[in-house]
Amino acid sequence: MLIARHLLQNRARIASVVNEELINLETDHADLPGLLAAGTDFGALPTGEHTPLAEAKLLAPVGAPPAILAVGLNYRAHAEEGGREVPTTPVIFTKHHNCVIGPGAGIHIPTIAPEKVDYEGELAIVIGKRCRHVPRDHASEVIAGYTIMNDVSVRDWQRASPTMLMGKSWDTHGPMGPWVVTGDEVDPHRLQLTTRVNGEIRQDSNTDDLIFDCFDIVHHLSSAFTLDPGTVIATGTPAGVGLYWEPPKMLGVGDEVSITIEGIGTLTNPVIEEPDTQLV
Structure with a gap:
């Protein structure tokens, strides 16, 4: 699974990358450290809006690493x-x-x-x-x-x-x-x-x-x-x-x-x- 972060409507969102699309993962977390600390299974998260990868503003996948x-x-x-x-x-x-x-x-x-x-x-x-x-x-x-x-x-x-x-x-x-x-x-x-x-x-x-x-x-x-x-x-x-x-x-x-x-x-x-x- 490919996990990305991107900017959508001035908000950082976590998404999976599938077939040249970003598929938003429905979570309150905007960065991976919090999502990982919660023990979340990426594959179990509900999905939301799709964004063509070519149109996405990608962010660092881990924006604020603890170290x-x-x-x-x-x-x-x-x-x-x-x-x-x-x-x-x-x-x-x-x-x-x-x-x-x-x-x-x-x-x-x-x-x-x-x-x-x-x-x-x-x-x-x-x-x-x-x-x-x-x-x-x-x-x-x-x-x-x-x-x-x-x-x-x-x-x-x-x-x-x-x-x-x-x-x-x-x-x-x-x-x-x-x-x-x-x-x-x-x-x-x-x-x-x-x-x-x-x-x-x-x-x-x-x-x-x-x-x-x-x-x-x-x-x-x-x-x-x-x-x-x-x-x-x-x-x-x-x-x-x-x-x-x-x-x-x-x-x-x-x-x-x-x-x-x-x-x-x-x-x-x-x-x-x-x-x-x-x-x-």
Whole structure:
């Protein structure tokens, strides 16, 4: 089942995606964390209005995740392209939740850090149940599904600190979508992942190259702390990030980034100038 969020009459709605249509699911919840926390069976929800997919304004499928966790250096070739040792334990960092945007929304080039903005196409896990100490063999039972995330990174800010939060968390630097595919629909460890910038292939790999797979990651994280429904876990990016091309191919205003993952879909976002901001 494909679960999307879209804007309908100025209200966020949750819908299933069937035959190029969005079919609204009748629920008071406007985001997946609340719906998942309630233990709702998507397939049991009554359905309502239909909207042609081509006419829909898609939102991030998880608009306000309780946490965004991410794994670094989780493809061998990516670790090697950066001259790093292949990790023996998952490298974990976080992204601030305000970085999330949906399909078609603009990725900002920061006014004060415009030179080293990079893309990272990633498979992302969406946690479906509150869980702790999850055995690897049971990890699939707590996963609601999978989506695509672009772990946009400001490389100079990322490298200026021992932690990666500031370089990974600028507003708009967490594009997500186009929807969540439930875990029964795909094998997360056999999916082709391709990132294109302006149509040029930059990353082309398969999730069978993950060093720590989705179930390893859930087991590892839950050994230390509770994972809440709607938590998003970006599983790492393959080789081909802009920083390591020769010369580097960083993002700039006017670019378009498209990430396609087999069995899920394509997430596309334009790259735009950061707008003027004001204190509120």
